[in-house]
Amino acid sequence: MSSPAVEVIELVKRYGGTTAVDGLTLAAERGAVTAILGPNGAGKTSTLEICEGFRRADGGTVRVLGADPGDSSLRARVGVMPQAGGVPPAMRCAEWLRLMSRFHAAPLDPAALLARLGLAEHARTPYRRMSGGQQQRLSLAGAVIGRPELVFLDEPTAGLDPQARRACWELVTDLRAAGVAVVLTTHYMDEAERLADHVVIIDRGRVVAEGSPATLTGAERQLRFRARPGLTLEELLSALPAGSAAKESPAGHYIIEGHVGPELLATVTAWCASEGVTADDLSIERRTLEDIFLELTGRELR
Numbered sequence: 001m002s003s004p005a006v007e008v009i010e011l012v013k014r015y016g017g018t019t020a021v022d023g024l025t026l027a028a029e030r031g032a033v034t035a036i037l038g039p040n041g042a043g044k045t046s047t048l049e050i051c052e053g054f055r056r057a058d059g060g061t062v063r064v065l066g067a068d069p070g071d072s073s074l075r076a077r078v079g080v081m082p083q084a085g086g087v088p089p090a091m092r093c094a095e096w097l098r099l100m101s102r103f104h105a106a107p108l109d110p111a112a113l114l115a116r117l118g119l120a121e122h123a124r125t126p127y128r129r130m131s132g133g134q135q136q137r138l139s140l141a142g143a144v145i146g147r148p149e150l151v152f153l154d155e156p157t158a159g160l161d162p163q164a165r166r167a168c169w170e171l172v173t174d175l176r177a178a179g180v181a182v183v184l185t186t187h188y189m190d191e192a193e194r195l196a197d198h199v200v201i202i203d204r205g206r207v208v209a210e211g212s213p214a215t216l217t218g219a220e221r222q223l224r225f226r227a228r229p230g231l232t233l234e235e236l237l238s239a240l241p242a243g244s245a246a247k248e249s250p251a252g253h254y255i256i257e258g259h260v261g262p263e264l265l266a267t268v269t270a271w272c273a274s275e276g277v278t279a280d281d282l283s284i285e286r287r288t289l290e291d292i293f294l295e296l297t298g299r300e301l302r
């Protein structure tokens with residue numbers, strides 16, 4: 001088996017007294033999408049920027065396509081989409097992408113790439129006059145123009161409209177199919193669930209869980225419904241089979257966990273009837289990546 005495209009072992013990054021990355025270990029495979037998730041300030045961008053060779057680590061080991069992240073030979077092989085900026089404000093959209101293409105031996109066609117990302121009509125627009133979402137898309141185009149073996153995308157779809165998000169997802173899926181290693185960060189759990197082969201959840205600079213979306217969310221199902229807020233769940237709990245759990249989260253949204261079968265469903269609906277409430281949007285679902293993320297990283301704001 002070939003070595004991973006990115007190998008991070010016991011990485012440490014400090015800014016003065018703040019330890020942003022605290023012994024983080026992860027690997028990203030070729031031909032796969034690795035999504036790094038974590039609350040604000042968890043250390044995602046710091047980790048990415050060290051892998052991209054933009055920041056120095058204070059400890060640990062990082063190998064990118066088998067080389068040190070600072071190795072100049074990586075520039076032609078690795079595409080980077082930073083969280084913001086990177087394009088001179090006065091430069092026109094197509095002009096910048098053409099310039100980027102000249103740094104590579106076998107680049108994609110800049111005009112075709114702009115068209116694919118819905119930027120054809122903005123080809124002559126200076127960067128500073130483009131909207132935030134258009135700037136994001138141009139930055140994404142810059143990361144992939146050189147047919148890289150590995151791309152780092154820092155929140156690629158933040159602020160994009162639904163159409164542009166889908167165009168970005170399609171591009172990422174095509175990169176993976178072409179054998180490219182894609183490492184991205186995102187705050188959109190549905191995006192990670194849909195796109196990623198491997199999800200790494202980090203918190204306070206450490207990995208708190210990793211695996212495929214299916215492994216992380218597990219096979220267990222939940223019963224969910226909406227009803228008026230503040231129902232007392234004790235009586236329901238006592239009627240449910242041992243090992244079941246019931247919670248209201250957020251207000252007016254009820255989640256019942258346990259062995260979700262006909263018996264549990266009957267008990268819950270009978271209880272709703274006894275309370276005089278209709279269970280709206282009653283559904284049986286698997287736990288989502290967002291449920292797992294909030295369980296692991298808590299609900300307080302960072």
Ligand SMILES: Nc1ncnc2c1ncn2[C@@H]1O[C@H](COP(=O)(O)OP(=O)(O)OP(=O)(O)O)[C@@H](O)[C@H]1O
Pocket residue numbers: 015018019020038039040041042043044045046047
């Ligand atoms: N240049 C810097 N100087 C000082 N502290 C920094 C610097 N860059 C990041 N930090 C701190 O390091 C920690 C991790 O920041 P980082 O940007 O890596 O997090 P993140 O997970 O990418 O967050 P977000 O989701 O908000 O983008 C934070 O506490 C942040 O304040």
